[in-house]
Amino acid sequence: xxxxxxxxxxxxxxxxxxxxxxxxxxxxxxxxxxxxxxxxxxxxxxxxxxxxxxxxxxxxxxxxxxxxxxxxxxxxxxxxxxxxxxxxxxxxxxxxxxxxxxxxxxxxxxxxxxxxxxxxxxxxxxxxxxxxxxxxx
Ligand code: ATP
Numbered sequence: 001x002x003x004x005x006x007x008x009x010x011x012x013x014x015x016x017x018x019x020x021x022x023x024x025x026x027x028x029x030x031x032x033x034x035x036x037x038x039x040x041x042x043x044x045x046x047x048x049x050x051x052x053x054x055x056x057x058x059x060x061x062x063x064x065x066x067x068x069x070x071x072x073x074x075x076x077x078x079x080x081x082x083x084x085x086x087x088x089x090x091x092x093x094x095x096x097x098x099x100x101x102x103x104x105x106x107x108x109x110x111x112x113x114x115x116x117x118x119x120x121x122x123x124x125x126x127x128x129x130x131x132x133x134x135x136x137x
Pocket of ligand 1: 052057060061090091109110111112114115116117118
């Protein structure tokens, strides 16, 4: 069964949105396989965002992601990657469709509340990175 890696970013944790966001995935029908509050190291984040290292916003992104704990979790179920991304909404909350998590809880691309894997391959890579001890299904 397909799995995806979802994270509530530090602004979402700080604002008390973890329960609401996890609930949406549960009620949609996904199984939560693992869930952990993590204070990510710079090393972990450089690995996680390896494709974005040359972007002008990268230093800000690192600082944002290190500003507090991240709620990292794994969802499992049919279409987990695509439906997960659809449920988060467009990266920029200004463009997110109504009813998506980012549209309902964010206004700023620099504080967009959540992350979701963009492919099955990146999901497996990210799950291994954030849950190095492994995830039971
Ligand atoms: P995520 O990986 O968080 O699900 P994404 O895959 O939709 O997001 P990417 O283009 O990979 O989008 O960007 C990763 C993250 O970098 C975004 O979620 C956002 O937090 C941040 N980011 C992207 N573009 C900008 C920008 N122009 N200014 C500030 N932060 C940005």
